[in-house]
Amino acid sequence: MSKYCLKENHVTDEKLFNQRRAIIKSSLAFSLLTFSNLLFSNDKKLIFSKDMKYSTNEETNTFKQITSYNNFYELGSGKRDPMMNAEKLNTDDWTVSIDGEVKNKVTLSKDDFINKFPLEERIYRLRCVEAWSMVVPWIGFELSHIIKLAEPTYKAKFIAFESVYDPENLPGQKRNILAWPYREGLRLDEARNPLTILSVGLYGRILPNQNGSPIRLIVPWKYGFKSIKSITKISFVEKMPDTSWNLEAPNEYGFYSNVNPYVSHPRWSQKRERRIGEFRKRDTLMHNGYAEHVAHLYEGMDLTKNF
Ligand code: MTE
Numbered sequence: 001m002s003k004y005c006l007k008e009n010h011v012t013d014e015k016l017f018n019q020r021r022a023i024i025k026s027s028l029a030f031s032l033l034t035f036s037n038l039l040f041s042n043d044k045k046l047i048f049s050k051d052m053k054y055s056t057n058e059e060t061n062t063f064k065q066i067t068s069y070n071n072f073y074e075l076g077s078g079k080r081d082p083m084m085n086a087e088k089l090n091t092d093d094w095t096v097s098i099d100g101e102v103k104n105k106v107t108l109s110k111d112d113f114i115n116k117f118p119l120e121e122r123i124y125r126l127r128c129v130e131a132w133s134m135v136v137p138w139i140g141f142e143l144s145h146i147i148k149l150a151e152p153t154y155k156a157k158f159i160a161f162e163s164v165y166d167p168e169n170l171p172g173q174k175r176n177i178l179a180w181p182y183r184e185g186l187r188l189d190e191a192r193n194p195l196t197i198l199s200v201g202l203y204g205r206i207l208p209n210q211n212g213s214p215i216r217l218i219v220p221w222k223y224g225f226k227s228i229k230s231i232t233k234i235s236f237v238e239k240m241p242d243t244s245w246n247l248e249a250p251n252e253y254g255f256y257s258n259v260n261p262y263v264s265h266p267r268w269s270q271k272r273e274r275r276i277g278e279f280r281k282r283d284t285l286m287h288n289g290y291a292e293h294v295a296h297l298y299e300g301m302d303l304t305k306n307f
Contacts, residue, residue, distance in 0.1 A: 047123050047124065048123060048124035048125065048126045048139050048201075049123050049124075049125065049126065050125075050126045051125040051126060051127045054125075054127055054129070054194060054195055054293070055126075055127050055128040055129065056128050056129060056130055056135060056289070057128070058128070058130065058135050059135060060128055060135045060136065060137055061134040061135055061136060061275075061276055061277055062277070063202075063203045063205075065134065065276050065277055066134060066136050066202065066203070066211065067083060067208050067210055067211060068080060068083045068210075069276055070082040070083065070210045070211065071224065071225070072172075072210055072211075072212070072229055072230075073172045073177050073178055073182070074089070074163065074164065074166075074170040074171075074172040074173055074180075074182065074230075075088060075089065075170060075171065075172055075209075075210065076171055076172050077172065077177055081171075081172075082209075082210035083210045085171055086208065086209040086210045087209070088169050088170055088171060089164065089166075089169075089170065089209040089213065089230060090166065090169060091110065091209065091213050091214045091230070093109075094109065094110040094214050094215075094232075095107050095108065095109055095110075095232070096108050096113070096215065096231055096232055096233065096234060097232070097233050097234070098146065098149070098150050098234045098235075098236075099233070099234075099235050099236075100156065100160075100235035100236035100237050101152055101153045101155040101156035101236040101237060101238060102150040102151055102152050102153060102156065102236050103150070103151035103152075103153065104149060104150050104151050105150075106149065106150070110214045110215075113198075113200060113214065113215055114200065117141045117145050117146070117198075118141040118142070118145045124139045124140060124141055124200065124201070125139070125140060125141060125142070125197065126138070126139050127139075127140070127197065127218075129195075129218060129220040130220060130288055130289060131218060131219075131220045131224055131227060131288070133224075133273050133274065133275045133276055134275065134276045134277075135275075136202055136203075137202055137203055137204075138197065138199040138201070138202050138218055139199060139200060139201035139202060139204075140197040140198050140199035140200055140201070140218065141197060141198060141200075142194055142196065142197055142198075143159075143191050143192070143196045143197060143198050143217070144191075144192050144194065144196075146198065146234065147159075147188075147191060147192060150234075150236060152188065152236045153236075155238045156188060156236035156237065156238065157187065157188055157237070157238055157239070157240075158185055158186065158187055158188060158236075158237050158238070158239065158240055158241055159185060159186050159188060159191045159234060159235065159236055159237070159241075160183065160184075160185045160233075160234075160235045160237050160241035160242075161183065161184045161185065161186075161217060161228045161231050161233065161234055161235075162181045162182070162183055162231070162232055162233035162235075163181045163182035163183070163228055163229060163230050163231060163232060164181065164230045164232050165180055165181040165232070167180070178244050178245075178247075178248055179244060179247050179248070181232070182228060182229075182244045183228075183241065183242055183243055183244045183247075184217065184225075184226055184227075184228040184243050184244065185240065185241035185242070185243050185255065186219065186226075187240075187297075188236075189297055190219070190294075190297055193293065193294060193297065194293070195219070195220055195221065195290060195293055195294065196217070196218070196219050197217075197218045198215055198216070198217060198218075198231075199212070199215070199216050199217075199218050200214065200215055209230075211229065212227075212228075212229025212230050212231075213229075213230060214230070215230070215231050216228060216229040216230060216231060217229075217231065220288055220290055221258060221259060221287040221288045221290040221291075221293075221294045222256070222257045222258055222259060222288075223257045223258075223259060225244075225245050225253070225257065226243075226257050240255055243255060245257075251266060252265060252266055252267070254306065254307040255306070256298075256303075256306050256307060257307070258287060258298065258303065258307075259284060259285070259286070259287055259288040260286060260287075260303055260307065261283065261284040261285070261286060262286075262303075263303060263304055263307050270284055271283065271284055272284060
């Protein structure tokens with residue numbers, strides 16, 4: 001069976017897909033249903049539509065690859081540790097506080113994310129994007145919805161994100177591998193770019209813990225570490241915020257972290273990459289292949305200095 005991203009039976013649980021086909025046959029609302037799927041989770045229905053504009057039609061990685069080869073240092077530093085320790089992340093009673101230079105400071109619950117966003121249509125987007133050398137069918141919504149809700153003041157220039165802090169339960173946080181909590185940041189215009197999404201699910205399922213449940217960032221034109229998992233805090237700030245990997249090794253990991261084949265990491269070339277599941281390396285594309293959507297954000301900047 002082909003695994004190309006836009007084949008709908010591959011992004012929906014098989015049972016749901018078959019149910020939906022039966023509905024389509026008996027319904028006049030064919031055009032609507034062709035573009036929507038239902039995802040059931042904790043008695044909640046998430047409706048999502050496929051986003052053709054920003055999706056790649058490259059072959060998607062398998063659910064197994066996406067959920068068993070991860071970086072999530074709170075759950076351990078080995079690639080299989082996040083899957084093995086997944087249940088140690090407790091997402092009950094999850095809240096995300098939105099604060100800083102905004103008119104509307106607000107705290108949202110996991111349930112709010114499922115029921116409130118996107119504000120107008122309440123339809124999640126399903127986007128197949130290439131990130132960290134995997135193609136993943138993410139389900140989520142544009143971060144710009146949160147920005148609109150918060151209404152940043154003129155002082156806000158960046159967004160700082162923070163992950164869960166729970167050293168009692170998260171094995172990685174019992175050690176000082178990184179400065180906890182995990183932190184990331186974006187410039188406000190990067191955050192507003194339609195490619196930047198908050199994800200709540202993948203492959204037709206609610207986000208597995210090892211992939212950053214209940215809510216994580218996806219920034220497809222940047223290296224994987226910018227895509228912070230299990231977010232608890234979103235702060236609008238005036239100054240460029242600290243980020244975990246920049247604090248750890250500033251000469252290796254800059255704030256921007258744009259995928260850039262022309263600027264080598266001090267310890268390795270970034271010209272070629274191996275996609276998970278493939279043997280042969282492929283050429284790395286500028287901005288991970290999304291240059292037409294984001295190159296303008298960096299016009300006039302020296303990307304060898306702003307790496
Ligand atoms: N977010 C948190 N909170 N902790 C982490 O260790 N690792 C980052 C990023 N987000 C990380 C994180 C890194 S290094 C990568 S490559 C991606 O998550 C991996 O995402 P994935 O496991 O869903 O592929």
